[in-house]
Amino acid sequence: QLQLQESGPGLVKPSETLSLTCSVSGDSMTSNKYYWGWIRQPPGKGLEWIGSIDYRGTTFYNPSLKSRVTMSVDTSKSQFSLKMNSMTAADPAVYYCARLLPWGGHSGDYWGPGILVTVSS
Amino acid sequence: FMLTQPHSVSESPGKTVTISCTRSSGNIASNYVQWYQQRPGSAPTTVIYDDDQRPSGVPDRFSGSIDSSSNSASLTISGLKTEDEADYYCQSYDTSNHVLYWVFGGGTRLTVL
Numbered sequence: 001q002l003q004l005q006e007s008g009p010g011l012v013k014p015s016e017t018l019s020l021t022c023s024v025s026g027d028s029m030t031s032n033k034y035y036w037g038w039i040r041q042p043p044g045k046g047l048e049w050i051g052s053i054d055y056r057g058t059t060f061y062n063p064s065l066k067s068r069v070t071m072s073v074d075t076s077k078s079q080f081s082l083k084m085n086s087m088t089a090a091d092p093a094v095y096y097c098a099r100l101l102p103w104g105g106h107s108g109d110y111w112g113p114g115i116l117v118t119v120s121s
Numbered sequence: 122f123m124l125t126q127p128h129s130v131s132e133s134p135g136k137t138v139t140i141s142c143t144r145s146s147g148n149i150a151s152n153y154v155q156w157y158q159q160r161p162g163s164a165p166t167t168v169i170y171d172d173d174q175r176p177s178g179v180p181d182r183f184s185g186s187i188d189s190s191s192n193s194a195s196l197t198i199s200g201l202k203t204e205d206e207a208d209y210y211c212q213s214y215d216t217s218n219h220v221l222y223w224v225f226g227g228g229t230r231l232t233v234l
Contacts, residue, residue: 039223046226047212047228048225103214104152104171105153109167111164112164114164
Protein backbone atom coordinates (compact mmCIF):
# COMPACT_ATOMS: atom_id res chain seq x y z
CA GLN A 1 0.00 0.00 0.00
CA LEU A 2 1.46 3.33 -1.08
CA GLN A 3 2.07 5.77 1.76
CA LEU A 4 3.31 9.34 1.75
CA GLN A 5 4.66 11.28 4.71
CA GLU A 6 5.63 14.92 4.89
CA SER A 7 8.52 16.06 7.05
CA GLY A 8 10.17 19.36 7.81
CA PRO A 9 10.03 22.26 10.23
CA GLY A 10 6.66 23.31 11.51
CA LEU A 11 7.90 26.84 12.12
CA VAL A 12 9.64 29.13 9.66
CA LYS A 13 10.74 32.73 10.18
CA PRO A 14 9.48 35.47 7.86
CA SER A 15 11.67 35.90 4.78
CA GLU A 16 13.26 32.49 5.28
CA THR A 17 12.96 29.41 3.07
CA LEU A 18 10.60 26.54 3.80
CA SER A 19 12.03 23.10 3.05
CA LEU A 20 9.73 20.08 3.10
CA THR A 21 10.32 16.48 2.11
CA CYS A 22 7.79 13.83 1.18
CA SER A 23 8.85 10.23 1.77
CA VAL A 24 7.13 7.63 -0.39
CA SER A 25 6.85 4.00 0.67
CA GLY A 26 5.04 0.92 -0.54
CA ASP A 27 5.58 1.45 -4.25
CA SER A 28 8.14 2.74 -6.69
CA MET A 29 8.21 6.39 -7.70
CA THR A 30 9.56 5.55 -11.15
CA SER A 31 6.37 5.29 -13.13
CA ASN A 32 5.66 7.65 -15.98
CA LYS A 33 1.96 7.51 -15.12
CA TYR A 34 2.19 9.77 -12.11
CA TYR A 35 3.21 13.16 -10.90
CA TRP A 36 4.19 13.91 -7.32
CA GLY A 37 2.64 17.08 -6.03
CA TRP A 38 2.45 19.61 -3.23
CA ILE A 39 -0.87 21.16 -2.25
CA ARG A 40 -1.42 23.55 0.63
CA GLN A 41 -4.43 24.65 2.65
CA PRO A 42 -4.35 27.78 4.81
CA PRO A 43 -6.30 27.45 8.04
CA GLY A 44 -10.03 27.58 7.31
CA LYS A 45 -9.45 28.07 3.58
CA GLY A 46 -9.38 26.04 0.40
CA LEU A 47 -6.86 23.87 -1.40
CA GLU A 48 -4.11 25.47 -3.48
CA TRP A 49 -1.94 23.45 -5.85
CA ILE A 50 1.73 24.46 -5.46
CA GLY A 51 3.46 22.30 -8.04
CA SER A 52 4.10 18.83 -9.41
CA ILE A 53 7.14 16.83 -10.47
CA ASP A 54 7.58 13.52 -12.23
CA TYR A 55 10.25 10.93 -11.51
CA ARG A 56 12.49 12.36 -14.23
CA GLY A 57 12.36 15.82 -12.66
CA THR A 58 9.92 17.49 -15.03
CA THR A 59 8.19 20.22 -13.03
CA PHE A 60 5.11 22.38 -13.29
CA TYR A 61 4.51 25.16 -10.79
CA ASN A 62 1.49 27.27 -9.93
CA PRO A 63 2.11 30.53 -11.80
CA SER A 64 1.25 32.55 -8.70
CA LEU A 65 4.03 30.82 -6.73
CA LYS A 66 6.49 29.94 -9.47
CA SER A 67 9.03 32.63 -8.59
CA ARG A 68 9.36 31.25 -5.05
CA VAL A 69 9.12 27.50 -5.52
CA THR A 70 11.60 24.76 -6.40
CA MET A 71 10.77 21.07 -6.40
CA SER A 72 13.17 18.16 -6.71
CA VAL A 73 12.99 14.38 -6.70
CA ASP A 74 15.36 11.69 -5.46
CA THR A 75 14.04 8.32 -6.57
CA SER A 76 16.94 6.48 -4.91
CA LYS A 77 15.60 7.69 -1.57
CA SER A 78 11.94 7.56 -2.65
CA GLN A 79 11.56 11.20 -1.77
CA PHE A 80 10.58 14.46 -3.36
CA SER A 81 11.02 17.90 -1.92
CA LEU A 82 9.64 21.42 -1.88
CA LYS A 83 11.52 24.63 -1.27
CA MET A 84 9.57 27.87 -0.98
CA ASN A 85 11.52 31.04 -0.33
CA SER A 86 10.59 34.43 1.08
CA MET A 87 7.98 33.04 3.44
CA THR A 88 5.47 35.58 4.71
CA ALA A 89 2.39 35.80 6.88
CA ALA A 90 0.37 34.69 3.84
CA ASP A 91 2.03 31.27 3.73
CA PRO A 92 0.93 29.46 6.92
CA ALA A 93 -0.96 26.35 5.89
CA VAL A 94 -1.17 22.61 6.07
CA TYR A 95 1.14 21.40 3.33
CA TYR A 96 0.18 18.10 1.73
CA CYS A 97 2.19 15.90 -0.61
CA ALA A 98 0.26 13.64 -2.94
CA ARG A 99 0.52 11.30 -5.89
CA LEU A 100 -1.33 12.88 -8.78
CA LEU A 101 -2.50 11.68 -12.15
CA PRO A 102 -2.03 14.07 -15.03
CA TRP A 103 -5.05 14.96 -17.16
CA GLY A 104 -7.50 12.75 -15.26
CA GLY A 105 -8.17 9.24 -14.12
CA HIS A 106 -8.12 7.75 -10.67
CA SER A 107 -5.75 5.29 -9.10
CA GLY A 108 -6.53 5.78 -5.45
CA ASP A 109 -6.17 8.72 -3.10
CA TYR A 110 -2.62 8.88 -1.94
CA TRP A 111 -1.97 11.96 0.14
CA GLY A 112 0.23 12.47 3.16
CA PRO A 113 -1.43 13.44 6.43
CA GLY A 114 -0.20 17.00 5.97
CA ILE A 115 2.20 19.13 7.95
CA LEU A 116 1.19 22.40 9.55
CA VAL A 117 3.63 25.19 8.78
CA THR A 118 3.57 28.40 10.79
CA VAL A 119 5.42 31.56 9.86
CA SER A 120 6.59 33.57 12.84
CA SER A 121 9.69 35.24 14.21
CA PHE B 122 -8.63 29.94 -15.60
CA MET B 123 -10.50 29.77 -12.31
CA LEU B 124 -13.09 27.37 -10.97
CA THR B 125 -15.85 29.06 -8.98
CA GLN B 126 -17.97 27.22 -6.44
CA PRO B 127 -20.65 28.44 -4.06
CA HIS B 128 -19.19 29.07 -0.64
CA SER B 129 -21.78 26.95 1.12
CA VAL B 130 -24.93 24.93 0.60
CA SER B 131 -27.26 23.30 3.05
CA GLU B 132 -30.04 20.77 2.78
CA SER B 133 -31.97 18.33 4.91
CA PRO B 134 -31.25 14.63 5.29
CA GLY B 135 -32.82 12.55 2.56
CA LYS B 136 -32.94 15.45 0.10
CA THR B 137 -30.80 16.10 -2.97
CA VAL B 138 -28.19 18.82 -3.29
CA THR B 139 -26.18 20.00 -6.28
CA ILE B 140 -22.86 21.85 -6.05
CA SER B 141 -21.74 23.78 -9.10
CA CYS B 142 -18.24 24.51 -10.37
CA THR B 143 -17.99 27.13 -13.12
CA ARG B 144 -14.92 27.46 -15.32
CA SER B 145 -14.00 31.08 -16.01
CA SER B 146 -12.43 30.59 -19.44
CA GLY B 147 -11.91 27.75 -21.83
CA ASN B 148 -14.30 24.89 -22.38
CA ILE B 149 -15.27 22.87 -19.31
CA ALA B 150 -15.26 19.78 -21.50
CA SER B 151 -11.65 20.32 -22.53
CA ASN B 152 -10.24 18.84 -19.35
CA TYR B 153 -11.60 16.32 -16.90
CA VAL B 154 -13.14 17.51 -13.64
CA GLN B 155 -12.57 15.73 -10.36
CA TRP B 156 -14.51 16.22 -7.13
CA TYR B 157 -12.97 15.78 -3.69
CA GLN B 158 -14.59 15.44 -0.29
CA GLN B 159 -12.68 16.71 2.71
CA ARG B 160 -13.66 16.17 6.29
CA PRO B 161 -12.10 18.24 9.09
CA GLY B 162 -8.56 17.22 9.88
CA SER B 163 -8.26 14.86 6.94
CA ALA B 164 -6.79 14.91 3.47
CA PRO B 165 -9.23 15.10 0.54
CA THR B 166 -10.62 11.95 -1.04
CA THR B 167 -12.06 11.55 -4.52
CA VAL B 168 -15.81 11.14 -4.90
CA ILE B 169 -15.99 11.75 -8.68
CA TYR B 170 -13.27 11.56 -11.31
CA ASP B 171 -13.24 12.21 -15.05
CA ASP B 172 -16.42 14.32 -14.85
CA ASP B 173 -18.83 11.54 -13.94
CA GLN B 174 -16.99 8.44 -12.77
CA ARG B 175 -17.26 7.10 -9.25
CA PRO B 176 -14.33 5.40 -7.54
CA SER B 177 -15.08 2.03 -6.04
CA GLY B 178 -16.46 2.45 -2.56
CA VAL B 179 -18.18 5.76 -3.24
CA PRO B 180 -21.98 5.37 -2.95
CA ASP B 181 -24.04 5.80 -6.08
CA ARG B 182 -25.78 8.67 -4.29
CA PHE B 183 -22.85 10.73 -5.63
CA SER B 184 -22.94 11.69 -9.29
CA GLY B 185 -21.13 14.16 -11.50
CA SER B 186 -21.88 15.90 -14.76
CA ILE B 187 -20.71 18.71 -16.96
CA ASP B 188 -22.78 21.28 -18.86
CA SER B 189 -21.10 23.03 -21.74
CA SER B 190 -23.91 25.60 -22.03
CA SER B 191 -23.08 26.99 -18.60
CA ASN B 192 -19.43 25.93 -18.78
CA SER B 193 -19.76 24.24 -15.46
CA ALA B 194 -19.48 20.93 -13.69
CA SER B 195 -21.85 19.71 -11.02
CA LEU B 196 -21.71 17.31 -8.13
CA THR B 197 -25.07 15.93 -7.07
CA ILE B 198 -25.61 14.07 -3.82
CA SER B 199 -28.99 12.39 -3.40
CA GLY B 200 -30.49 10.85 -0.28
CA LEU B 201 -28.36 13.12 1.87
CA LYS B 202 -26.93 11.67 5.03
CA THR B 203 -25.41 13.53 7.94
CA GLU B 204 -22.10 11.84 7.12
CA ASP B 205 -22.04 13.73 3.82
CA GLU B 206 -21.46 16.97 5.71
CA ALA B 207 -18.02 18.07 4.55
CA ASP B 208 -16.15 20.44 2.24
CA TYR B 209 -16.25 19.62 -1.47
CA TYR B 210 -13.70 20.80 -4.03
CA CYS B 211 -13.77 20.58 -7.78
CA GLN B 212 -10.46 20.32 -9.60
CA SER B 213 -9.50 20.39 -13.25
CA TYR B 214 -6.41 20.84 -15.38
CA ASP B 215 -4.95 23.70 -17.35
CA THR B 216 -3.15 22.23 -20.32
CA SER B 217 -2.97 25.35 -22.45
CA ASN B 218 0.35 26.47 -23.90
CA HIS B 219 2.07 23.15 -23.25
CA VAL B 220 1.68 23.33 -19.47
CA LEU B 221 0.04 21.02 -16.99
CA TYR B 222 -1.48 22.82 -14.04
CA TRP B 223 -3.85 21.43 -11.45
CA VAL B 224 -6.61 23.97 -10.70
CA PHE B 225 -8.83 23.76 -7.61
CA GLY B 226 -12.13 25.46 -6.99
CA GLY B 227 -12.51 27.44 -3.81
CA GLY B 228 -14.53 24.74 -2.08
CA THR B 229 -18.12 24.41 -0.90
CA ARG B 230 -19.12 23.68 2.68
CA LEU B 231 -22.07 21.25 2.69
CA THR B 232 -24.23 21.34 5.79
CA VAL B 233 -26.79 18.59 6.28
CA LEU B 234 -29.30 19.76 8.83
